[in-house]
Amino acid sequence: MPEPLLAVRDLHVTLRGGGHAVPAVRGLSFEVHQREVVALVGESGAGKSLTARAVLGMPPHGARVTGSVRLRGRELMGESYAGVWGRRMAFVPQDALTVLSPVHTVGDQITAAVRSVAKTSRQEARSRAVAALDRVGIADAARRARAYPHEFSGGMRQRAVIAMAMVNEPELVIADEPTTALDPAIEAQVLEALAAAREATGAALVLITHDLRIVARHADRVVVMYAGRAVESGPVEPVFRAPRAPYTAGLIASLPPAEVDAVDRWLPSIDGAPPSPTHLPRGCAFAPRCPLARQNCEDEEPALAPAGEPGQLAACHRSTELPVPATGLFSRKATA
Numbered sequence: 001m002p003e004p005l006l007a008v009r010d011l012h013v014t015l016r017g018g019g020h021a022v023p024a025v026r027g028l029s030f031e032v033h034q035r036e037v038v039a040l041v042g043e044s045g046a047g048k049s050l051t052a053r054a055v056l057g058m059p060p061h062g063a064r065v066t067g068s069v070r071l072r073g074r075e076l077m078g079e080s081y082a083g084v085w086g087r088r089m090a091f092v093p094q095d096a097l098t099v100l101s102p103v104h105t106v107g108d109q110i111t112a113a114v115r116s117v118a119k120t121s122r123q124e125a126r127s128r129a130v131a132a133l134d135r136v137g138i139a140d141a142a143r144r145a146r147a148y149p150h151e152f153s154g155g156m157r158q159r160a161v162i163a164m165a166m167v168n169e170p171e172l173v174i175a176d177e178p179t180t181a182l183d184p185a186i187e188a189q190v191l192e193a194l195a196a197a198r199e200a201t202g203a204a205l206v207l208i209t210h211d212l213r214i215v216a217r218h219a220d221r222v223v224v225m226y227a228g229r230a231v232e233s234g235p236v237e238p239v240f241r242a243p244r245a246p247y248t249a250g251l252i253a254s255l256p257p258a259e260v261d262a263v264d265r266w267l268p269s270i271d272g273a274p275p276s277p278t279h280l281p282r283g284c285a286f287a288p289r290c291p292l293a294r295q296n297c298e299d300e301e302p303a304l305a306p307a308g309e310p311g312q313l314a315a316c317h318r319s320t321e322l323p324v325p326a327t328g329l330f331s332r333k334a335t336a
C-alpha cells in the first residue's frame with residue numbers, strides 16, 4: 001500500500017465548556033489515499049466538523065488538539081499550515097457566505113485565491129478563475145465572474161466556493177456538509193459539480209455528511225463516527241451491505257426505501273439520542289441505544305478492530321454476532 005495522502009492518527013479535540021474539559025473527538029484515526037473520496041458520517045454532534053477543523057489546522061479557539069495529522073508523511077500537527085492551505089489542502093464549508101466576501105465580485109475573489117499562492121499575472125489568474133467556474137458548471141463563466149455573491153443563487157454560490165477551493169489544484173479537499181443548505185435537486189447538481197472538479201484536478205476528498213445516500217453515491221470509503229470516535233470504517237460497499245457495528249446498521253435502517261418519495265415521513269430507526277460529550281457512558285457510547293448491548297458493552301469501550309471484509313473495521317464487542325442484514329436489528333418506522 002503506498003503512503004497515504006492524509007494520515008490522521010489518534011486525533012483528540014477537547015473543548016472547554018462550563019469549566020469542564022469536553023472530549024468532542026476521542027482518538028480518531030483514518031487515512032485518505034490519493035484521489036480517494038472518504039466520507040465522515042454520523043449524527044449531529046459526532047465530532048465531524050471538529051475533525052475537519054483540526055485536520056485543517058483551524059480548531060475553535062481554546063480547543064486542545066492532540067494526535068498526528070500527516071500530509072504525504074509531513075507532520076502538520078502543531079506546525080504552520082503556510083504553504084498548505086489553498087495550495088495543498090482546501091476547504092468547502094457548509095455555507096458559502098462564510099468564505100465569500102459580499103463586497104468583491106466572485107471572479108475577483110477566485111483570482112485573488114490564485115495569486116495568493118502563485119506569482120501569476122492578473123490576467124492569467126483571471127483566466128484560471130474563469131476556467132475553474134466553468135469546470136463547476138457555471139454557464140457563461142466569464143460574465144458571471146463579474147457578479148457579486150448575492151447575485152448568485154445558493155447553488156451557484158456553493159459551486160463558486162468549490163471553484164475557489166479547487167482553483168489551485170490542491171491534493172486534498174475537505175468539504176463539510178457542502179450541500180445541507182440546498183434543496184435536493186440543487187444538492188445533487190452541486191455534488192456532481194464537486195465530483196467533476198475533483199476528477200479534473202485529481203484531488204482527494206474528505207466529504208462530511210449525515211446523508212448515507214450521498215455516501216453511497218460519492219464515496220469510496222466511509223468512516224462512521226459516534227460520540228467522537230470511529231465505530232466503523234471501510235470500503236463503502238461491504239460496510240453498507242454487511243455493517244459490523246450496530247450503529248452503522250441503525251443508520252442504514254433509517255434510510256427511506258428507494259421507492260418512497262416522502263422522505264420526510266421516515267423517522268430514524270434508532271431510538272434515543274447520542275450522548276453529550278460532557279456525559280459519556282463508561283463503556284461503549286452506543287450501548288444505551290443498542291439492541292445487542294450486554295454487560296461488557298456497558299463496562300468497557302471497544303477498540304476499532306478488523307471485522308467483516310478486508311479493510312473493514314468495527315468497534316463493537318459483538319460485531320461477529322451481528323445478523324446479515326444487520327439492519328434487521330432495527331425496525332423501519334413511518335409517520336402516518
Ligand SMILES: Nc1ncnc2c1ncn2[C@@H]1O[C@H](COP(=O)(O)OP(=O)(O)OP(=O)(O)O)[C@@H](O)[C@H]1O
Nearest residue numbers: 015017024043044045046047048049050051060277
Ligand atoms: N466551539 C465549541 N465549543 C464548545 N463545544 C463545541 C464547539 N464546537 C462543537 N462543540 C461540541 O462538540 C461536539 C462535536 O461537534 P461537531 O460540530 O464536530 O459535530 P458534528 O458531527 O459536525 O455535528 P453537525 O452535523 O451538527 O455539524 C458537539 O457536542 C458540539 O456541541
